């Protein structure tokens with residue numbers, strides 16, 4: 001009954017309609033074309049008989065459905081993309097199996113927030129990449145601090161998000177809920193391997209040098225060159241940071257989940273940038289809820305794991321070290337004078353303030369027009385209260401995406417320029433010392 005109310009017909013009802021000669025009489029021409037082509041699909045593909053030209057028959061039905069503006073369900077997209085993968089005799093497949101398939105897709109389409117109001121193609125691409133997995137009572141699906149490689153959607157069962165002690169239950173998840181998205185979208189606890197952020201690692205490199213060595217090392221020490229470049233590049237490699245699980249999740253009883261790998265998710269997101277913005281916006285909101293903190297704190301958490309944004313509360317912020325500009329120094333001009341470092345390099349305390357670096361000052365700094373947009377949005381979000389905050393979080397994400405693209409371009413260009421300069425210097429050293 002529920003299905004009928006929702007306009008969903010099962011096999012016996014469809015067969016009844018196919019026999020009903022009056023049914024087609026109440027249709028317009030395009031509708032009757034669509035109906036007839038559907039009947040052809042039932043008779044030549046979905047039942048016991050698969051006609052040699054079944055692909056043409058299915059394609060014809062899809063075209064006719066599109067003509068009448070029918071909202072193609074995910075199942076029809078599935079049909080189109082995987083026509084060649086259906087077994088020869090679909091009639092052998094029971095109603096129960098069909099029902100199960102229908103239910104699986106229904107969970108995705110209707111109950112999973114991230115899949116609602118997304119482009120049909122995006123949803124279809126994701127659904128096709130989902131794998132079903134089963135967990136037993138007490139199984140941990142993920143543990144806090146691990147690198148996240150998958151996200152999960154609960155199809156059936158009950159799970160608990162637990163705190164550090166494994167006892168405090170932060171949330172209970174049931175069918176339709178999803179989890180594990182924070183780390184695969186790189187919004188979790190920042191850090192790769194050692195757990196140190198790129199900005200921490202700038203400081204680590206700095207601390208290995210005597211102040212007087214800064215200028216000399218920057219020009220002649222290939223290790224420093226390479227390390228700085230690798231950290232700089234990591235700043236724009238936004239799949240490498242913030243990838244740690246923010247909590248542990250365990251199965252209460254048996255649970256039946258769908259798993260989506262990070263790689264698959266990112267492969268699809270590459271093709272659907274609007275969906276990426278939307279997913280990240282939802283993740284920011286969810287993080288905000290988890291942390292029960294005001295927006296700017298959440299933005300800070302994200303920024304710590306966001307390439308290009310660096311904490312600046314250390315006693316000697318890296319931008320004050322006055323490294324020479326790329327154009328004047330690295331690209332062949334005379335090195336700019338460096339101010340001697342009067343204070344030792346120290347580890348910056350936790351982020352209180354955020355600053356975006358401008359491209360002109362150092363090869364490690366980001367392009368600025370979009371950066372200033374992001375930072376002004378951020379500061380307005382901080383000042384204007386929580387109602388405006390939600391709107392701004394979206395703007396911040398959009399600005400950040402733009403800025404990251406520009407930053408990637410800048411770092412790649414600078415990387416290439418520095419490599420040229422490096423080879424040049426190596427050649428000069430070889431010439432001088434006869435290596």
Ligand SMILES: Nc1ncnc2c1ncn2[C@@H]1O[C@@H]2COP(=O)(O)O[C@H]2[C@H]1O
Nearest residue numbers: 170171179180181182183245246247290
């Ligand atoms: N307080 C919370 N309430 C509900 N879900 C949470 C909470 N904290 C973390 N999670 C989820 O648990 C997941 C653990 O892995 P991730 O950090 O990738 O993504 C996390 C969220 O999806």
